[in-house]
Amino acid sequence: MVGLGPRLEFRQSQQLVMTPQLRQAIKLLQSSNLEVSAYVEEELERNPLLDREETTTVAAAPEPAARDCHEGVTSPTIAADPPIEADWSATYETGSLDGRGDGGAGGGTRSDPWDSEGRSLEEVAGARAPTLRETLADQARLAFDDPRDLIIAAQMIASLDAAGRLAADTATIAAALGAPEGQVAAVRARMQRFEPVGLFCRDLRECLAVQLAEKNRLDPAMQAMLDNLDMLARRDVMGLMRVCGVDAEDLSQMVAEIRRLDPKPGAGFDDDPAPAIIPDVLMRRGPGGTWLLELNPETLPRVLVNRGFHAVAQAGARSKEEKAFIAEKLQSANWLVRSLEQRANTILRVAAEIVRRQDGFFRHGVSHLRPLILRDVADELGMHESTVSRVTANKYVATPRGTLELKYFFTTAIAGTRGGDSFSAEAIRHRIRDMVDAEPPEDILSDDAIVERLRAEGVDIARRTVAKYREALRIPSSVQRKREKAMAVL
Template identity: 70%
Template sequence: MALGPRLDLRQSQSLVMTPQLRQAIKLLQSSNMEVSAFVEEELERNPLLERDEGAERPTAADERPPDAPAPEPLDSHAAATSDAIPAEGAAPLDADWDNVYDAEGTGGLGAGGRGGSADFSDDLAGIEEMADARVSLREHLGAQIRLTFHDARERLIAAQMLAMVDAAGRLPVTDAAIATAMGCEEALVAGVRARMQRLDPVGMFAQNLRECLAVQLAELNRLDPCMEALLDNLEMLARRDLRGLMRVCGVDSEDLADMIGELKRLDPKPGANWDAAPPPAVVPDVIMRRLENGDWAVELNPETLPRVLVNRGFHARAVVGSKSKDDKSFLAEKLQSATWLVKSLEQRANTILKVAAEIVRRQDAFFRHGVGHLRPLILRDVAETVSMHESTVSRVTANKHVATPRGIFELKYFFTTAIAGTAGGESHSAEAIRFRIREMITAEDPEDILSDDAIVERLRKEGVDIARRTVAKYREALRIPSSVQRKREKAVPA
């Protein structure tokens, strides 16, 4: 066979990851907050995109025929006894607010001053911003230090401690180390630390957990010898060795329960939650509600749907006015990008709605009867029904939430592994099994603590074929201690 160059023409199909396709995939797996931020960036970059504000509803004044006389204003008694709702632009209670303070010609608020107009919308628009911003923990402590310490040396030491304290409120540095670094007496540093530990929040600047709790108990006048013995043996409390603690502290079970209750009311990390930002509110992407016939209605949340339009009129005018080839190329590129974004957002919304509707259909028993009736579900089950790939369903359910009559859940929550049933029976959801384990342990008799083997036997009687190590894994995931620890804990009345 002769060797040499030649030309062949072949046809083949392949999926090319274009920038537009990557953008669509990214939008599909992004949360509603991320999509909104992305759309805002595109609105700034692309002049052909505009926000769809929607048609404004006409007011009562707009709906009145132009030749109709304006309604006469009511006085206060007529307004109070009338069933009619005044129009938005109607003058309230016959008052001439623009001249209320100008009756004596003093040029009051009605002469252009703030508050002379009857429209207070400008004042109320930023009412949520009128609350004082919360000061940081260091600013709060710094103000107390300036009021507490008047000696220059003590204030300098206090400022050094404030700079070294961690986010939890601990100062894991010895007084000797601070004294050596600052060239002063250790007793002076110890005295400053003792006074700073009583600042608000109480318990800051402690070296360890025991000292932090001791300072808070001393502030409450509850640091007696028995409580000090309990603080010296916190590791026994962690092991729930309550009988050993009663022996060490010299108290009975009732007193020990009271002492443990007092420790639970203390703050082990007094500085941890001060500067913590409030968790962001979860805005559901899908809303479901029950219809009158008992079925479920699933719809997209309009608040999470960014509405954008392609301004084709502006594009047409710009094309006519463009003269250079670069301008026309720029407009064509922006038109293609804007059109693709609108289609991607529409496809994203339809895909989310389709997948969410299928999840609701399959988990109907959960929404009607609770988590104990959650069915096992995998991505393949939904993907085959909605004619999508498993990866697409995975992206759709990521970072998406649904508002249900039982609360707000992430769509990923409804996908759980299956636990086989006994004797070839129906399989069970792993989440439902974890819920059942928690129920059994919560309702167990303090005199008959359930071991993992006992839980396995009960579950098998209920038709669940589960191994002991699986029960132990689920129990640890629920942060439930072992039967030995629970028996020690419940040996002392709460």
């Protein structure tokens, strides 16, 4: 029989708590180069032990370069440190579960992804309003299922100017990406209806026309006015009435409607103009058909710990508070330098692996995108998927086909029926389009028939997936296609 009464009992347990240094490393890894530069500037002002390093030479590491060159990619690295998530043991503090030494029944070790205030990692990293390009990228991912369309959209977003204009014509963009002009034109037309409406237009006339079309107000009279904006600027009322075929009252209403439109929808979105995209990684052709990758010196903040000033400050410290302050600043400075080096090294390693796997795209265009998921890169580099996800967000690579965000190179894979190589979802969509285009009016392919043909070609695909891809390609159902082709024959 157990007696009842007070007693003293000690229990010991451990937990992992995110320190400010770990939060800083996570924030730096997922931040864009502009955000990192701003953060480093703040630290330089706040920490007297930090100095700016003027040299930004990127040194090649022989072993990684030799390995990547064998795979068709040569990628210099900037440091011999391990990847950023290799060892966090020094960044965690050990303590009890409730902070009093009583861990409760069971005890043990656990990893807590929230801080003491219950905020998630993303909230810890800091919240901010999305930029124009980030908002457009989110809309593009919702609007397009085709990876080729996403690559085209990414290139257009990167080329947008501060007013929201895209001066490059369809042929130029298509030639740069190795894509059909019709596909580029279709993507551009759809993106012109993104919010805010009127972006990605070549000039003011097209910008106003898209906004009027969205309001269902682009009638012949209004089109005539847009074709003669120079007359509107000169206030040539009689000339506008003549070319538009309207009277003075109608013309006044048309002018008022024009004035309610936004001539620069991109500039009105943000308080500040959208900054030009500066790539984090530079890519160029090397000897023997290889690709050479290097970090962009312009986006690589370099800071050093001022050891001389630290020695002087430490020798002159008198009180415990002064010594503690100097020690804390030294620890913070050392951690920032190491975090920046590891961030740069991780970005370069991930970019090199993506380039190696998507070599066909860089050589032949968007039709040669390979299936790729975060796990593929993470397993190859010995990283966690979340690390690859953070690295590819808001990071850009300047390629011979334009400046593109790293995340756009990830495409869905469709398994093969014979246990062989998987197929890119984009390649399957392209195959479905070819089948439908080649079908005769008397033998229209149903979704089930398309599934059977694809499986005969070694693609393990479900009927609902075929239906989803067909709808994404805006291909009508077999019943509707049969009716339309029968009418065409007549």
